Amino acid sequence: MEVADRRSSERGETNNLVIESRPVDIDRQGRRHGVTYRFLTMALETTRNTARLKIAIGVLCMSMTVLSVIVQFNPLGPQGLWPRAIHGIVAGSALLVGLAWIVRPWPSRPWAIAFVFWADTATAVGASMCSQPASQLGATNHLALIGIFAAFLLGWRVLAAHCVFATAVITALTLWNLHSGAATLSELYVYNAPAYSNVVFLPIVIQAVIEGVRKSIRRNAIAAHSDPLTGLLNRRGVQSAMRARLCREPRPAVVAVFVVDIDHFKEVNDAYGHDVGDSTLKRVADTLAAGIRQRDIAARIGGDEFMVVAFLDRSEDVDTVLGRICDAPLKTAEPMVSISVGSAWQYTYNEDFTFESLSREADFSLYEAKRARQSHNGTRACTCYPGYPGAQGQCDTNTCDTSTPRR
Structure with a gap:
């Protein structure tokens, strides 16, 4: 698993409005x-x-x-x-x-x-x-x-x-x-x-x-507003949920966006077929949805890309959510898969706060995480193969720096 984080800061407010990560029945x-x-x-x-x-x-x-x-x-x-x-x-x-x-x-x-x-x-x-x-x-x-x-x-x-x-x-x-x-x-x-x-x-x-x-x-x-394969929200659904969350109620202090990408997913599809690829996508989606709080949002925003949006009271909680995503055991059978995560957070008090800009920062940090893997010099970078026989479903703590995310 590759992880990178970007952030902006100032001040904000708190709230406890519940937003479902899946479409409501x-x-x-x-x-x-x-x-x-x-x-x-x-x-x-x-x-x-x-x-x-x-x-x-x-x-x-x-x-x-x-x-x-x-x-x-x-x-x-x-x-x-x-x-x-x-x-x-x-x-x-x-x-x-x-x-x-x-x-x-x-x-x-x-x-x-x-x-x-x-x-x-x-x-x-x-x-x-x-x-x-x-x-x-x-x-x-x-x-x-x-x-x-x-x-x-x-x-x-x-x-x-x-x-x-x-x-x-x-x-x-x-x-x-x-x-x-x-x-x-x-x-x-x-x-x-x-x-x-x-x-x-x-x-x-x-x-x-x-x-x-x-x-x-x-x-x-x-x-x-939903992805038919995984049952998660799609990109449009995330945008609608964010508007409802930030416009209808007082804002939380911090909004954190985590972009999750399945590494080498095309090779999985080519080697094992689309049925196995679809099964992998669904299991990753289930793992992400099960690992978030009810007030947060999980979505599939592209072919092999997912997004988690967390509404937090403190910036210190960003690491907790990031660790929960990194350490979640992906319930996938063979083939082994790994994921890369890019994250960004911002205080909602900022005048320039927008969900779109925060998403772009998270996308960029995902790119940094993947580049870190290629150059083998990534801060907070590690590789996980959850669900693969013999794997523990956790990042190797000897190779994964879980300290405070860098700016």
Whole structure:
């Protein structure tokens, strides 16, 4: 194994955001962990539609305030002091929520679910304060908008809870009007049938369509950001993960990039065939992925080149990660393989910090490592044949300098 290291320095900050080194199985885990919501939020941000959607939702909420004021003066609206007061409180809350949507950042998934809970409750209370069956059941149609929001962003479980609640509200208002004699069943059918269709069935149909499209988009996005042979991220996936890591959350103190190259891989392919070459690539990928922390990134960025990106709290931790990569036993059968590693790190506080420049430095240090092998004078240079019969899976400590990386 050949190792070289380059670095830049100043100061930085810390953070503990988790980034998966492999593509996330969103279909299996997304609902529980909110991955789907984050995925859609990032898609909206990428297309610059987040601000537009925020404003649209805010305006719709505030329009409910205007509509409620008009209903206050309608004969079908609330009658009496308490119904008018409660209806007015609901209208005021809609104004505040609408303003929050416009001026506040895009909400997290728990806050989006809380918004659905508030909207369902406010609509149900506002509808029940009206004095006539027509206005009560007509007002429940606004629940359809909430269902569409849940279907698009929050998935089946939240939509199912919304539909159960909406069905209960419409059914309760229907039974109450039948019990009070305000209308007959045939008269109420004119209002509650459209309410059931719009509020319950329409969002379910929309959800089914959206879910199919969303799964297709997720599959395409994952395919575009991952390497099909090893399952690791590809170069584009690393860049996307880095943007998410550095833009959405406070930065870690240090970012370290390690470029790993399988030595003489072409000769392995020529001598043993592409099947053995592919198996070697997959096993090296598995070894790298197993040896990093969950918050770090492992990727295959070229034919026989891999990359590890580590997010560290201290520059002293760079050596630890480098040693972990160097000492990892490559679970490869014959033929014996060796790897060369080039590394570079930088404090994120630096004004000139970019992932691209850091990657170039790591590439250059990899070149230095390979050149050191050829000239037999490499600092921090050694050769490993992990997985080969008789090998211990470790660098020979007599030939490998594991001191602090040089500048």
